[in-house]
Amino acid sequence: MLKYLAYAKKAFLGRSAYRFDHLMGILSTCLQFFIFYEIYRALYGSGDSVDGITMSMVTTNFVLSLGLGAMFSPDDYxxxxxxxxxSISTELLRPISFPGRMIAENVGASCFNLIFKFVPVLLIAIFTTGMEKPAGAVSMILFIVSALLGYGVLWTISFLVQMTSFWLINIWSLITIKDVLVNVCSGKMIPLWFMPVWMTGILRFTPFEAIYFTPVQIYLGQLTMPEMLTKCAVQIVWIVILYLIGSILWKQGQKKLIVQGG
Amino acid sequence: MLSFEHVSKFILSDVSLHIPKGQVVGLIGDTGAGKTTLIKLASGLLKPEEGRVSVMGKDPQDNRSRYGTRLSVLITGTKLLEDGDSARSGLDMLRYTYAIPKEEYLQSYRELSDRFGFKGYENAKLKELSTGQRRRVELAAVCIMRPELVILDEPDVGLDEEGKQILEELVREQAREGVTYLITSHNMPEISNMCDRLAILAEGRLMFYGSESVLRSQYLPINTMTITYDGAIPNIDDLPIVRYRMDGNRIAYDYNSRYITASEVLNVLMKQTGILDVKIQKTDLEQIISKLHG
Known part of the structure; x- marks a missing residue:
């Protein structure tokens, strides 16, 4: 365990070396937020709500999903x-699990982003816009749990995509497709309330809404307790399924390396 | 410690060799001879198509990462430490990865940084170092893991003469402590100084495996002894001398080392004349490689 903590700490400290980069990251997240905010404010006009969804709920969706998106940034490469x-061959000889090291380093980087990206973005949004408060203490606690599980879903999607590089080598286009799907289908760009019914029906069978939308729904108190627990369980199921597929690919990828060379 | 039994993979064909514990084996061959394939097989990074590879009594394919604590591998062109790390931070991470006790690690770090002379740039990022400086840090990284078997692929690449000397001393010292080394190189004369045995690969076949003296006597046994004398010209009728050349008070004798040693020749000569100077010239090992390549 100590070795994984050391890698997490290294990733945390490594991020702090790039101050300009993380300042730009905050700026870019705030910029994205205010663009979306202004677009939706214009769309809402003087109306209070659309299909029961208020402007403050939309604002909350953007603050949380963009903030969590800035915090959860799996290194797809x-x-x-x-x-x-x-250097993958050297890595395979080390007495440490490679996927474990991937997680550890990403958790370290995400902890840094939590403090230096998510919190500043959240504070800026709170003081400049009408963001909703959490629906209650239970909702807040379950929001944190669900946000962590959402991170697990996002990380396992990245893990799975990365594993294809054993065969495809250059997976830039695959990563781009993944990013588009995550941004659009998770509610990060368009809140899923406004998606057509047929589309939300399809998205229910994908892991994307489990990344940001589930935590947002829990935060806003849109779900009953059984629904919240079910949604969290669905997140866990997605993590397990995606990780298992990724692990199979990881094992097959290693076999490919040792049979065909690499 | 390490054995290959009729192993074939890619260009390698029916290679068999056994490396006992504490031996330093130099693996020599031209580019494309199969050296990297052989060391990847030994590390468990490749699976043989035929035959069996055994490392420390087990198949190196079985749980490679568990072997990692007893095996150190440095493959040229493959980064052992990350570019963004410094010598200090890179080796610190190895301490955690290999669960090296702190005191033991700090002592090893002090010794190795002094020995390889990188203390002056221990905090500089590796990507900012020269090839030779980086190689010194990587060699220290290999040693700090306290392995039982070390596989080095072209370790002298980028090293200056001092660096090569440090490497040679370290390898000899660790071999005395029981560490086994498998070292590949293009440079036969330099590698042969630190090796107990040489394995010569040509086009995927093991052409020779044994000590340097056996290699010499088997393939190019003719050595030359040049003496500067003061006195009578020595009589060599009883010696198996292949040929000789005279130049003033110097005589060069070509003798076959399979039948007579340098000291035996010298003993006969010293009984007949005063010897002012002696030089023994052995055949260039590169010539042996050429001969093995046919």
């Missing part, structure tokens, strides 16, 4: 980089 430069 962690494995591909090591396959390109050949």
């Amino acid at each position: 962690y494995l591909p980089r090591r396959i390109w430069d050949g």
